Structures are given as structure tokens and as C-alpha cells.
Amino acid sequence: MMLRVNEAERVLDLPPGFNSVLLRESGDAFAHGLAIAAQAGAGTLISVGRYDLVELGVVLEPSEPLLSARRALFVGMNAIADAIAAYCPPQREVTFTWPDSIFFADGLLGGLRLGWPKDCAETDVPAWLVLGVMLRAVDLSVEPGAMPTTVSLMGEGFEMLHTDAIVGSFARHLLIGFDQWTETGFDSVASAYLARLSKRKAGERRSIDRNGDLLVNAPLDMGAADRVSLLDGLARVAWYDPGLRSPKACLRIKC
Numbered sequence: 001m002m003l004r005v006n007e008a009e010r011v012l013d014l015p016p017g018f019n020s021v022l023l024r025e026s027g028d029a030f031a032h033g034l035a036i037a038a039q040a041g042a043g044t045l046i047s048v049g050r051y052d053l054v055e056l057g058v059v060l061e062p063s064e065p066l067l068s069a070r071r072a073l074f075v076g077m078n079a080i081a082d083a084i085a086a087y088c089p090p091q092r093e094v095t096f097t098w099p100d101s102i103f104f105a106d107g108l109l110g111g112l113r114l115g116w117p118k119d120c121a122e123t124d125v126p127a128w129l130v131l132g133v134m135l136r137a138v139d140l141s142v143e144p145g146a147m148p149t150t151v152s153l154m155g156e157g158f159e160m161l162h163t164d165a166i167v168g169s170f171a172r173h174l175l176i177g178f179d180q181w182t183e184t185g186f187d188s189v190a191s192a193y194l195a196r197l198s199k200r201k202a203g204e205r206r207s208i209d210r211n212g213d214l215l216v217n218a219p220l221d222m223g224a225a226d227r228v229s230l231l232d233g234l235a236r237v238a239w240y241d242p243g244l245r246s247p248k249a250c251l252r253i254k255c
Contacts, residue, residue, distance in 0.1 A: 012047060013168035015175060018058075021046045028245065030132030033057030034115045037128040047167055053246060054110075054135040054153070054163050058174065062129055067122040069129060070212045070230060071186060073100065073114045074193040075177035076131040080112065081196055083169035084135070089157040096197045098214055099233040102135070103198075107151030110135035110247045111239035133170065134240070136247045137163050150249050 012020050021044060023032060029046040034057075036044065042061035058076075062069035080102065081094040088094070088104070095103045101111045113132035120126040139152040153163065180188045190208040197206070203219035212230035217223075241248045 012045070012164055014045060014171050015168075017175070018043045018045050018171050023048045025050045029055045029057035030113050030115065030130065030134075033059055033130040033132065037115075037130050038117075042128075045167075045171060047164075050137075051163075052136070052138045052140050054137050054166055055133070056167055056170070057130055057132045058171070060129040060131065062126060064125065065123050066116060066120050066126045067211050069126060070114060070116070070234075071189070071208065071210075072129055072131065072178075073112060073212070073230070073234070074189050074208065075174060075181060076112050076114075076133065077102070077196075078189065078192045079170050079173035079177050080133055080135070080166075082173040083166045084109075084153075086169050087158060087166060092156065094196060096193065097238070098197060098228060099212075099230055100237070101239040104151055105156050108239055108247055109151050109153070111237070113237060113240070114234055131174075134247060135166070150247075 012022075014020055019040070021032070021036075021040075023029060023046060025048065027046075027048045029048050032046050033040075033044070036046075037059045040059050042059055044059040046057040048055040060072055062072060077096060077100065081096070084094050084102075084104065092105060094109075097103065100113065102109050111134065113134075115130040115132070116126045117128065136150060136152040137158075138154045139150045153166075177189060177192075186208075194206050194208070199206075200216070201218060205217040205219075207215045207225075209215055209227070214228040214230070215225035216228065217225045239247055
């Protein structure tokens with residue numbers, strides 16, 4: 001079931017440079033972003049009017065070759081985590097599972113997707129990228145008296161008015177993230193992302209390669225790092241249920 005938000009009542013508080021596109025509850029923000037990116041241009045932010053999901057897409061125009069431009073995903077991950085943190089109850093934290101899954105209170109909350117032109121070569125600068133964001137706002141599977149098996153914003157103490165506020169906050173943090181990348185280099189973006197990324201072993205050393213792959217060295221291991229592919233992770237979209245078009249219904253553990 002999809003729950004509709006009255007589009008006439010929705011006013012997104014977006015920073016200058018963003019253009020808002022509001023879709024009805026049956027819309028798909030990521031797919032719509034991919035369809036209009038070439039014409040819409042950078043800063044177009046697509047949002048779907050649903051109560052049960054925070055769902056949006058944003059069009060970017062990178063200045064780097066596709067090989068390295070995909071690191072925009074990590075700017076998006078940091079931005080949505082900071083947006084959630086701005087409105088979450090005290091002593092709660094947002095964490096990530098590689099590369100695109102978002103957890104809150106040890107349960108799967110949602111994730112990001114990244115799209116680019118299919119005909120763009122790795123060494124070419126893509127005309128556009130599209131970031132898609134989806135968070136579970138309300139758990140519609142919970143029946144009265146039943147124990148929730150998923151994590152949602154409302155179930156974790158957020159208020160309904162926070163959902164559109166998170167969209168605006170995400171847009172502002174996204175701008176800050178790209179400004180940091182431009183002014184100080186990608187290391188600041190990588191550090192913020194890795195600080196929230198779950199570890200396989202205590203003490204392991206991690207970094208993000210120029211192509212977006214995760215590099216991991218075990219403690220005291222000075223040899224070649226283990227490489228975890230960004231492209232493989234993006235193709236897997238481990239957090240997403242395409243049948244339900246929503247985050248997967250996982251138990252309150254990292255899955």
C-alpha cells in the first residue's frame with residue numbers, strides 16, 4: 001500500500017541552486033531522475049509524496065571522469081547521515097554497510113543508489129549523475145501488539161514533520177560535502193564516510209581508492225590491501241527490495 005502526501009501542502013526548504021520536482025505517491029524518484037537528468041540539469045531534486053518513505057533523487061553534473069566521479073556516492077551517504085543525525089533522538093547513531101546501506105539503531109533504515117549514462121566510458125566525464133535516496137519513514141508491516149521487525153524513522157522517535165525537513169537538510173549537507181571535496185580534497189569526504197562504516201575486524205586500516213573501491217588492511221598487515229569493489233556493491237543494491245520498491249524488511253540486525 002502507498003500512502004499519499006498532499007502535494008499542494010508540500011513545500012521543501014531547499015538551498016539556492018536546487019530545483020524541486022514533486023511526484024505523486026506512485027512515482028519513482030531515482031527512475032525519474034535518470035529519465036530527466038540530461039534535460040533537467042544539476043540541482044534538480046525529485047521527491048515523492050509518500051508517508052511511508054522518504055524518497056528523493058538529485059541530479060549532479062560532475063567535473064571528473066566517471067572512474068572517480070562515482071565517489072559522489074560517499075558525499076551523498078555523508079549528507080543523508082548528517083541530515084538524519086540533525087533530527088534523531090539523543091544517543092542514537094547512523095552507521096553504514098558497504099557501500100550504500102544505511103542503518104539506525106542497528107536496523108536497516110534505507111540506502112542510496114547511483115546512476116550514470118550507460119554509454120559513458122570510464123575515462124570520460126559523464127554529462128550527469130543521479131543520486132537516489134530512500135529511507136523507511138513508517139513501518140506499514142507492523143500490526144497492533146506485534147513486535148516491529150524493521151527500523152523506521154517514526155518507530156525510532158522521529159516526527160512526521162521531520163521527513164521533509166530531512167530532505168532539505170540533505171540538500172544543504174550535500175552542498176557542504178562537495179565544497180569540502182573541492183577545497184580540501186576527497187580525503188575529508190572519505191574520513192567522514194569511513195567513520196560510520198562498520199568494521200570486519202577491530203584495528204583494521206581502511207581507505208577509499210580513486211575509483212571508489214574500499215581498501216582494507218588487517219591490523220599490523222603492511223602488505224597489499226584487500227580490495228572491495230564499489231561497482232559490484234552498487235550493482236548489488238543489497239538494501240533494496242525491487243518487488244516492494246522499498247528498503248528490505250530486515251530484522252534489527254545488520255543484514
